[in-house]
Amino acid sequence: MLITVKGIVVGRREVGESGCFLDVFTDRAGLIEVMAHGAKKIGGSNLAASSMFAYAEFCLSKKGTRYTINSTRPIYTFHDISKSIEAFSLAAYFADIIKYCATSEEDHSELLRFVCMAFYQLEKGKRPINFIKAVFEFRFITHIGFMPDLRACQECASYLDDVMYFLPSEGMIFCSNCYTKLAFTRNKDAYELDPTLLHIMRYVAYSDTEKMFKFRISEKYEQRFGEITEAYIEAQLETSFNTLKYYKDVLAEY
Numbered sequence: 033m034l035i036t037v038k039g040i041v042v043g044r045r046e047v048g049e050s051g052c053f054l055d056v057f058t059d060r061a062g063l064i065e066v067m068a069h070g071a072k073k074i075g076g077s078n079l080a081a082s083s084m085f086a087y088a089e090f091c092l093s094k095k096g097t098r099y100t101i102n103s104t105r106p107i108y109t110f111h112d113i114s115k116s117i118e119a120f121s122l123a124a125y126f127a128d129i130i131k132y133c134a135t136s137e138e139d140h141s142e143l144l145r146f147v148c149m150a151f152y153q154l155e156k157g158k159r160p161i162n163f164i165k166a167v168f169e170f171r172f173i174t175h176i177g178f179m180p181d182l183r184a185c186q187e188c189a190s191y192l193d194d195v196m197y198f199l200p201s202e203g204m205i206f207c208s209n210c211y212t213k214l215a216f217t218r219n220k221d222a223y224e225l226d227p228t229l230l231h232i233m234r235y236v237a238y239s240d241t242e243k244m245f246k247f248r249i250s251e252k253y254e255q256r257f258g259e260i261t262e263a264y265i266e267a268q269l270e271t272s273f274n275t276l277k278y279y280k281d282v283l284a285e286y
């Protein structure tokens with residue numbers, strides 16, 4: 033069976049002399065592993081579409097759950113990401129999150145669009161890198177199956193308070209009254225949210241994809257939002273990523 037998908041390469045393993053396996057995050061088939069024969073051949077027709085972070089159209093033949101490349105049409109290679117070690121290491125962390133969370137045989141057109149937008153921001157380098165990181169972390173995982181309930185206090189349904197609390201492990205918010213009153217919230221990690229911070233979280237979780245990198249926040253909120261997105265990922269996925277550690281080492285060094 034032949035299928036055509038659009039997708040971005042988020043993993044690559046060499047096989048033999050000239051072939052490789054690619055992990056491709058696609059629009060119509062979710063995350064799939066694809067065999068690319070001759071992907072390393074100079075001048076080979078699949079060379080450009082087989083490089084890390086390449087965005088391309090893939091015509092694949094499918095046998096059972098195995099995919100092999102028939103032909104490719106590169107759309108955009110995000111080649112300039114590799115010009116900055118910060119951007120490149122952050123892109124590797126994004127790729128790890130995608131590989132960890134995404135499943136196959138699912139339609140992820142909208143998320144793929146978002147991933148391309150994030151990689152585009154990384155390549156252009158016009159927005160603060162930790163802003164791109166926080167928006168990616170929160171948007172991607174809320175839309176891949178880990179949507180928190182940020183609409184109102186879980187207990188009394190109040191929509192806004194001077195201070196509210198976000199519990200990453202539960203993905204819930206509480207007003208300060210309920211937070212203090214409830215025994216349930218004790219001994220859990222909680223993050224204080226002022227109205228601005230809560231607004232940022234709601235915006236990234238609930239707004240349309242095209243609005244994702246079009247807002248600005250101060251450095252203070254960028255940092256606080258970033259602490260929350262990292263804590264949320266760690267609490268929900270119950271894992272930590274070496275690529276995140278590497279990214280932080282790189283930032284500390286340069």
Ligand SMILES: [Zn+2]
Pocket residue numbers: 185186187188189190206207208209210211
């Ligand atoms: Zn409440």
